[in-house]
Amino acid sequence: MSSDIILYTWSTANGIKASITLEELGLPYKLEPIDIGANIQKEEWFLKISPNGRIPALVDGSQRVFESGSIMLYLADKYDTDRKISYAPGTSQYIEQVSWLMFQMGGIGPMQGQANHFRLVANVRSDYSIKRYLEETKRLYSVLESRLKESPYLAGSKYTIADIASFTWVRRGPALLEIDLSEFPALEKWVDEIGKRPAVQKGADVPHVDRTNEQKELFQSARAKIDGMTNFDKH
Numbered sequence: 399m400s401s402d403i404i405l406y407t408w409s410t411a412n413g414i415k416a417s418i419t420l421e422e423l424g425l426p427y428k429l430e431p432i433d434i435g436a437n438i439q440k441e442e443w444f445l446k447i448s449p450n451g452r453i454p455a456l457v458d459g460s461q462r463v464f465e466s467g468s469i470m471l472y473l474a475d476k477y478d479t480d481r482k483i484s485y486a487p488g489t490s491q492y493i494e495q496v497s498w499l500m501f502q503m504g505g506i507g508p509m510q511g512q513a514n515h516f517r518l519v520a521n522v523r524s525d526y527s528i529k530r531y532l533e534e535t536k537r538l539y540s541v542l543e544s545r546l547k548e549s550p551y552l553a554g555s556k557y558t559i560a561d562i563a564s565f566t567w568v569r570r571g572p573a574l575l576e577i578d579l580s581e582f583p584a585l586e587k588w589v590d591e592i593g594k595r596p597a598v599q600k601g602a603d604v605p606h607v608d609r610t611n612e613q614k615e616l617f618q619s620a621r622a623k624i625d626g627m628t629n630f631d632k633h
């Protein structure tokens with residue numbers, strides 16, 4: 399299938415949702431790496447594509463698409479005519495797929511993102527914030543766990559973009575936040591299975607960056623640094 403897709407991304411939980419979707423669909427695309435550490439995402443030219451100044455974003459001919467969930471829906475609705483990783487618009491399963499996709503976009507992404515921030519990168523220690531966002535992240539995982547106990551995939555019997563969206567976040571929970579996935583056995587099995595898909599492995603490495611400096615020890619020392627600060631909260 400031919401396409402004029404340009405993907406602007408970086409290898410983060412939100413960024414790889416787009417590249418994994420493209421790889422699953424076997425769609426050719428031109429990659430434009432946006433180094434978020436260098437703040438390229440805030441440059442004027444990029445804001446015209448992604449007004450919120452964040453990755454991922456995509457341009458397909460004259461169409462811009464921003465927000466990872468919107469990108470996934472756009473690609474699935476337009477290009478997944480064989481319904482490999484999506485349900486057809488207008489069906490009940492499609493609504494289930496969108497519901498779980500929005501659950502990730504409005505829940506796991508923002509909550510786990512804040513948990514990551516207060517646990518790993520904040521320059522103050524706030525035990526209240528760490529507890530609030532970590533507990534909420536785990537509560538959201540328990541919602542996924544309940545769903546995956548009754549259904550093989552989030553939207554039903556088929557692996558879809560809804561699974562990809564939560565997968566990219568949940569897979570990072572153990573290393574970044576020390577979340578023990580064995581507390582969520584159905585979720586752990588689902589993560590392992592999705593992680594083995596060749597398109598997922600390929601898409602998760604876009605753009606390829608050297609991860610040798612991102613080993614467990616780096617996250618451990620980031621957490622230890624925050625633990626060593628005085629708690630900022632007023633009691």
Ligand SMILES: N[C@@H](CCC(=O)N[C@@H](CS)C(=O)NCC(=O)O)C(=O)O
Nearest residue numbers: 410411412434452453454465466467
């Ligand atoms: N809701 C947005 C969130 C995008 C987002 O937060 N992207 C992060 C990387 S995972 C980013 O661009 N961070 C750079 C910044 O905030 O300046 C989506 O799902 O696309």
